[in-house]
Amino acid sequence: MKPATTGPVPDRPDALTAQVLDSLRGEDERLRELIAGIVTHLHAFVRETRPTEAEWLRAMDFLVRTGHACTDRRNEFILLADMLGLTSAVDEVNHVGPPTMTPSSVEGPFHSPAPPRPMGAWIAEGPERARGEAAVVHGRVTDCDGRPVPGAVLDIWQADDTGLYDSQDDEQPEGNLRALLTTGDDGSYWFRTVRPSSYPVPTDGPVGELLRALGRHPMRPAHIHLRVEADGHRPLTTHLFAAGDPYLDSDAAFAVKDALVAPFRPCADAGKRARFAMEGPFLEAGFDIRLVAEGETR
Amino acid sequence: MKPATTGPVPDRPDALTAQVLDSLRGEDERLRELIAGIVTHLHAFVRETRPTEAEWLRAMDFLVRTGHACTDRRNEFILLADMLGLTSAVDEVNHVGPPTMTPSSVEGPFHSPAPPRPMGAWIAEGPERARGEAAVVHGRVTDCDGRPVPGAVLDIWQADDTGLYDSQDDEQPEGNLRALLTTGDDGSYWFRTVRPSSYPVPTDGPVGELLRALGRHPMRPAHIHLRVEADGHRPLTTHLFAAGDPYLDSDAAFAVKDALVAPFRPCADAGKRARFAMEGPFLEAGFDIRLVAEGETR
Ligand SMILES: [Cu+2]
Ligand SMILES: [Fe+3]
Ligand SMILES: [Fe+3]
Numbered sequence: 001m002k003p004a005t006t007g008p009v010p011d012r013p014d015a016l017t018a019q020v021l022d023s024l025r026g027e028d029e030r031l032r033e034l035i036a037g038i039v040t041h042l043h044a045f046v047r048e049t050r051p052t053e054a055e056w057l058r059a060m061d062f063l064v065r066t067g068h069a070c071t072d073r074r075n076e077f078i079l080l081a082d083m084l085g086l087t088s089a090v091d092e093v094n095h096v097g098p099p100t101m102t103p104s105s106v107e108g109p110f111h112s113p114a115p116p117r118p119m120g121a122w123i124a125e126g127p128e129r130a131r132g133e134a135a136v137v138h139g140r141v142t143d144c145d146g147r148p149v150p151g152a153v154l155d156i157w158q159a160d161d162t163g164l165y166d167s168q169d170d171e172q173p174e175g176n177l178r179a180l181l182t183t184g185d186d187g188s189y190w191f192r193t194v195r196p197s198s199y200p201v202p203t204d205g206p207v208g209e210l211l212r213a214l215g216r217h218p219m220r221p222a223h224i225h226l227r228v229e230a231d232g233h234r235p236l237t238t239h240l241f242a243a244g245d246p247y248l249d250s251d252a253a254f255a256v257k258d259a260l261v262a263p264f265r266p267c268a269d270a271g272k273r274a275r276f277a278m279e280g281p282f283l284e285a286g287f288d289i290r291l292v293a294e295g296e297t298r
Numbered sequence: 299m300k301p302a303t304t305g306p307v308p309d310r311p312d313a314l315t316a317q318v319l320d321s322l323r324g325e326d327e328r329l330r331e332l333i334a335g336i337v338t339h340l341h342a343f344v345r346e347t348r349p350t351e352a353e354w355l356r357a358m359d360f361l362v363r364t365g366h367a368c369t370d371r372r373n374e375f376i377l378l379a380d381m382l383g384l385t386s387a388v389d390e391v392n393h394v395g396p397p398t399m400t401p402s403s404v405e406g407p408f409h410s411p412a413p414p415r416p417m418g419a420w421i422a423e424g425p426e427r428a429r430g431e432a433a434v435v436h437g438r439v440t441d442c443d444g445r446p447v448p449g450a451v452l453d454i455w456q457a458d459d460t461g462l463y464d465s466q467d468d469e470q471p472e473g474n475l476r477a478l479l480t481t482g483d484d485g486s487y488w489f490r491t492v493r494p495s496s497y498p499v500p501t502d503g504p505v506g507e508l509l510r511a512l513g514r515h516p517m518r519p520a521h522i523h524l525r526v527e528a529d530g531h532r533p534l535t536t537h538l539f540a541a542g543d544p545y546l547d548s549d550a551a552f553a554v555k556d557a558l559v560a561p562f563r564p565c566a567d568a569g570k571r572a573r574f575a576m577e578g579p580f581l582e583a584g585f586d587i588r589l590v591a592e593g594e595t596r
Contacts, residue, residue, distance in 0.1 A: 016390065019552055020383035025513030030353075035512060037347040039382050041339035046387040049335040055328075056379075056388045063375040067365010077361040081354075084337050085318035089344040090354045092314065214333060215323030254317055 017043040062206055069205040078109065079207045083216075085254040097234070097292045100144045103257045105239040108225065110165045114155055114178035120277070122192045123156065123179045126172035132161030132194025135264055135283040136276045137240070141187045141228060144290050148187030152230035152291070155180055156191065158223070163199030183230075192276065195264050195283055198222045198247050211252070218252050221245035226289070233291040240287045262287045315341040360504055367503040376407065377505045381514075383552040395532070395590045398442045403537040403553045406523065408463045412453050412476035418575070420490045421454065421477045424470035430459030430492030433562055433581040434574045435538070439485045439526060442588050446485030450528035450589070453478055454489065456521070461497030481528075490574065493562050493581055496520045496545050509550070516550050519543035524587070531589040538585045560585045 020039050024032045051059070069076040081087045087106045095104035117123060124132065141152040157178045159165050166172040177196075181189050200218040203211060211218050222242040229235045241248060241256055243263035248256055264283035267273065272284065318337050322330045349357070367374040379385045385404045393402035415421060422430065439450040455476045457463050464470040475494075479487050498516040501509060509516050520540040527533045539546060539554055541561035546554055562581040565571065570582065 016383055016386055016552060023512075023514055023548065023552075026511055027513070028511060031511055034347050034349065034353065034357075035382075035508075037343050041343040042382065042384055043387050045335050045339040046384060046391060049332050050391040051332065051388055053388065053392055055332065056385075059332075060373065060375050060379065063361075064365060064368045064373060067362060067368055067375070070362045070365055075358065075362060077358050077365070081358065084333075084340065085314055086340055086344060087354075088314055089341050090349055090351065093344060093348040094351055210333075213324055213326055213329055214321075215325070216321055250321065254314060254321075 014047075062210070065206045069207075074202070074205075075109065076205050076207055079201060079205075080210075082106065082108075082201070082253040083207055083211060088254045091255075095236075098144045098296065100290055101292045102236060102238060102288075102290045103259050104237055105255045105257060105260060106253060107227075107237050108253070108255075110159075110167065111155075111157060111225065111227070112167060112178070114157060114180050115175040117179040117181060117191070119181055119184070120190050120192065121179060121181075123158075123177055124160070124192070124194045126160065126166070126169075126176045128160035128162070128172070128177075128194045133264075133283055134278060134280060135193050135195045135285060136190060136267070136272075136278065137193060137224065137285045137287060138188070138190035138276075139287040139289060141183050141189065141230065141289045141291065143233065143293050144296070146290075148183075148185065149230045149233060149291055150183055150185045150187055152183040152187065152189075152228055152233075152289075153180055154183070154189055154289075155227040155229075157225045158193065158196045159199050161194050161197050163197040190276070192278070192282075193224075195242065196222045196224055198245055201252055216252065217247070217250065219247040219250075220253055221247040221251050221256065226287075228289055228291060230291060232294050234294060234296075236289065236291055238289075240285065242285070312345075360508070363504045367505075372500070372503075373407065374503050374505055377499060377503075378508075380404065380406075380499070380551040381505055381509060386552045389553075393534075396442045396594065398588055399590045400534060400536060400586075400588045401555045401557055402535055403555060403558060404551060405525075405535050406551070406553075408457075408465065409453075409455060409523065409525070410465060410476070412455060412478050413473040415477040415479060415489070417479055417482070418488050418490065419477060419479075421475055422458070422490070422492045424458065424464070424467075424474045426458035426460070426470070426475075426492045431562075431581055432576060432578060433491050433493045433583060434488060434565070434570075434576065435491060435522065435583045435585060436486070436488035436574075437585040437587060439481050439487065439528065439587045439589065441531065441591050442594070444588075446481075446483065447528045447531060447589055448481055448483045448485055450481040450485065450487075450526055450531075450587075451478055452481070452487055452587075453525040453527075455523045456491065456494045457497050459492050459495050461495040488574070490576070491522075493540065494520045494522055496543055499550055514550065515545070515548065517545040517548075518551055519545040519549050519554065526587055526589060528589060530592050532592060532594075534587065534589055536587075538583065540583070 066076045091106050141149045166176040203218045222245045223239040227237045241261045243261050262285050264285045267284040364374045389404050439447045464474040501516045520543045521537040525535045539559045541559050560583050562583045565582040
C-alpha cells in the first residue's frame with residue numbers, strides 16, 4: 001500500500017533544518033535570530049559529526065547531570081561555557097575597541113561586594129599575609145590616549161597564596177583580598193597584597209569529568225580580577241595575570257590575553273620600599289589600565 | 299608600564315577557537331572529535347549572533363532551569379532537542395538506507411514494555427474503546443525488495459482519542475494501546491484500536507516557555523509508534539502518522555516524513571468488516587513496513 005503524500009518532507013537533513021527555521025515565529029525578533037543561529041549551527045554539528053544514538057543519549061545525560069549540579073551557589077553551565085572558551089568568546093564580541101585599550105576578560109564566579117579601602121591599603125588581612133609573598137600592585141587608569149582618569153573606581157578581587165577566595169575559606173575574613181579603590185587626579189592606584197596562586201576550577205561535577213576525559217587540567221593561571229568604572233568611560237572587567245605562571249599558555253577558561261600579563265618582579269629599590277611602606281622584601285607588579293571613552297568608535 | 303608578552307594570544311575570536319581546539323587531548327579520539335565539532339559550531343554561533351552579556355546570562359539561566367526541570371520521569375533536555383529538530387537530525391544521520399526502505403522516526407518519551415498480543419487483537423481496552431473511532435491498522439513487513447519477513451516482532455504504542463498514553467492516564471489499564479505482535483509466514487500484521495489523537499508536548503517547563511516566546515504550538519500530529527525487529531534485518535523505530543491531521547505540516551518534534559503518512563479511511567466494505575471482525579463502522583489504515591536487510595549497502 002502506498003502511503004499518502006502530504007506536507008513538507010524533511011527527508012534530507014538540510015530540509016529538516018529549513019523546516020525548523022521556518023517554524024520560528026513570535027514578536028521577539030532578536031530571540032528568533034538567536035534561536036535560528038543556534039539551530040543552524042547545532043544541525044550542522046549533527047550532520048558533520050553524525051553522533052550515534054548512544055552518543056546522543058550520553059550528551060543528553062551529561063546536560064541533565066550538569067543541570068542537577070547547579071545550585072544557588074554553583075553554576076555548572078557557566079563553568080562548562082568557561083571550559084569551552086564560550087564565555088571568553090562572548091566577552092570578546094562584546095568588548096571591541098581601539099587597539100590601545102586594555103582588553104576585557106571574563107568576570108568568573110568569585111565576584112562579591114568589596115569593602116572600600118584607602119589607596120595603598122593592605123588588602124591581605126588573613127593568614128596569607130604572613131605566609132604569602134608580599135606584593136605591590138600599581139598603575140594608572142587613563143583613557144586610550146593616555147589622559148589620566150580621576151575618580152575611577154577599581155573593584156579588585158583575588159585568591160590567596162593557596163588559590164582560595166575568601167568565600168571558599170573559613171580562615172579568611174569576609175572581604176579579604178577584595179577592595180574598592182578610587183583614583184585621584186593623576187589616575188594612579190596602588191595596593192598591597194600577596195601574590196595570588198593559580199587554582200583549579202571545581203572538578204567534582206560533570207564538567208570536571210569532561211575535562212578528565214579530554215586530558216585537560218583544570219588550572220587557571222594566577223591572576224587578580226579588576227573591574228574599573230569611571231564616568232564617561234565604558235566599564236571594564238578584566239584580569240591581571242602573573243607573568244611566568246606555568247598555566248598561562250593553557251588557562252582552563254581561555255581568558256588570558258597578551259596585554260593582561262604583567263610580571264611580579266622582586267623589588268630591591270630602597271626608595272620604592274619606602275614609598276610603598278613595605279617592611280620586608282616584596283614583588284612589584286605594574287599594570288596600567290586604558291579605558292575606552294563613551295561614544296568612542298568601536 | 300608595558301605589560302610583558304607571553305603565550306598564545308587569543309585576541310581574535312578565531313584564535314580563541316583554535317586555542318580551545320588545541321587544548322583537547324585524552325585517549326578517546328571520538329570524544330575529541332565530538333567536542334571539537336561542538337566547540338567550532340558554538341564559537342561560530344557566538345561570532346555570528348554576538349549575544350550580549352545579558353542575553354548570554356539568560357541562556358545560562360535557561361539551561362539551569364531546564365536541568366532543574368529534569369526528573370526520573372521527565373527529560374526536559376530531550377524535549378528541547380526534540381523541539382529544535384535535533385533529535386530528528388540525529389535520527390536521520392543514523393538511519394540512512396535504500397530509497398525503498400520505510401524511514402525511521404524518533405522514539406519519543408512514551409515507550410514502555412508492551413504486552414504480547416495475538417494478531418488482530420483489540421489493543422484499546424480502556425474507556426477510549428467506547429468513546430473513540432474504531433480503526434483497523436494493517437500491512438505487511440517486507441524487505442526492501444518486497445519479500446515478506448516472517449517472525450518480525452512489532453512493538454506498537456499510541457495515545458488514545460484524547461491524546462493520552464496509558465502512563466499519563468489513571469483510567470487506562472497498564473499496557474493499554476500497546477502491543478507486541480509477531481508476523482506469520484506472509485509478513486502481514488493487523489490490530490484493532492481507536493484512532494489516536496494529536497497531543498501537546500509538556501509546556502509547563504522552560505521548553506514550553508521557549509515555544510510560547512517563539513510563537514510555536516506544542517502539538518504533535520496524531521500517530522502510532524512502531525518498533526520492528528526481525529532477525530537478519532536492521533531494527534526500525536518509526537511512526538505511522540494519520541493523513542489529514544492539521545498538525546502534519548508543523549509537528550512540534552519535526553518527525554513527520556512523507557512515507558510515514560497514511561490515511562485512516564472509513565471502510566464500508568462488508569467483506570472487510572467480516573474479515574476484521576468489526577461490529578460497527580470503522581476506519582482502515584494500511585501501512586506496509588520495508589526493513590533493510592543486515593549488511594545491505596547504505
Ligand atoms: Cu556552525
Ligand atoms: Fe579568579
Ligand atoms: Fe507519541
